Amino acid sequence: MIKQSNERPTSPVIHTGFPAEGPTLGEVGEHEVIRAIVDAAPSTFNGDDAAVLTPAVPNSRVVVTTDMLVEGRHFTSDLTTPFDVGRKAVVQNFADIEAMGARPIAAVLAFSAPPELPLDVVRQLAAGIQSKVSEYSSELVGGDVTSGPGLVLSISAVGSLGGSLPALELRRAKPGQRVVAHGRIGYSAAGLALLQSGRDIPEKLHPLAHAYQTPDVTPGRGMIARAAGATAMTDNSDGLIHDIGTVASRSNVLIDLDAAALAPDELQVAAGELLGVDPWQWVLSGGEDHTLLGTIEGSAPVGFRTIGSVRKGAGVLVGGQAPAYTGGWESFS
Secondary structure, eight states: OOOOSSSOOOOOSSOOOSOOOSOBHHHHOHHHHHHHHHHHSOOTTBTBSSOOOOOSSTTEEEEEEEEEEEBTTTBOTTTOOHHHHHHHHHHHHHHHHHHTTOEEEEEEEEEEEOTTSBHHHHHHHHHHHHHHHHHTTOEEEEEEEEEOSSOEEEEEEEEEEESSSOOOOGGGOOTTOEEEEESOSSHHHHHHHHHHHTSOOOGGGHHHHHHHHSOOOOTTHHHHHHHHTOOEEEEOSSOHHHHHHHHHHHHTOEEEEOHHHHOOOHHHHHHHHHHTOOHHHHHHHOOOOOOEEEEESSSOOTTOEEEEEEESSSEEEETTBOOSOOOOOOTTO
8 A cells, every 4th residue: 555654654574575466567658657656756846857956045065866776686575565665765865965964855766667567566666755755855856767677766866065064074084083873773784684584573673674674864963963063974874884984994094983882782682692693793784774974073963872983093993803794785796
């Protein structure tokens, strides 16, 4: 069922695949596919060859990013729903806008799918996109559709960076600063492991599975951090050590993460015991939480917590020691 609201659908944690009933894309044609997307994610900016956006605030700069979700590579129909895939596609792009200290204002969708895909799948994908962009007071303002061998979503996000403060660039971490985080770390990886295990997932561990299926970033936290004096920021998309290591490398500093602040919580420990996996692996090398990771000289901004410190040197440590796990997502591995 399509839910065109901000509420997450109350579907089971383990899904049985995308629905196969109803007309297919090949049967209805391109115009009906576009109509289905626009109906599910309406926008007054959508309809011309390109969207014309008004700057959100004076003295603002435009921030742009793009990311893709490829079926079989980034998601599978047996572990998620089309609605959640749509939400996830928005989050992974809007998190990059937030990580610059900017506000997401619009999204554009490029969509490729085989002709035999049911049109209802597209409706649900678009409804998921709409539910997430609306949480940011943003809109899906256009895009493109085409036929292809598999389901691929590519979203380009546009953001507004207001005021004269610098963007939160990877190269701007400085010795003496603290490392701060907003959001959970290692939940998405734990959830994926649970879903892939084929086991019945205990109800208390459902939040881990949901964290993989539809990760979340609180709107506006990047702007709050920038206003509070943060200098560098990224999001945990490829793995904590991988992503914070990029900050350390670009800034030519050593980042020492606090082991106590990162210790797996009760749910992660329980999942690790169930699957026979060290939950630290999910914390240090799991990705797709899209947790905001930044550096700041003063106190942690509202909604953030301190997870480490920045010092002179190079690389990343955990509690003064080399990390037990250093893996992460690699696009061509």
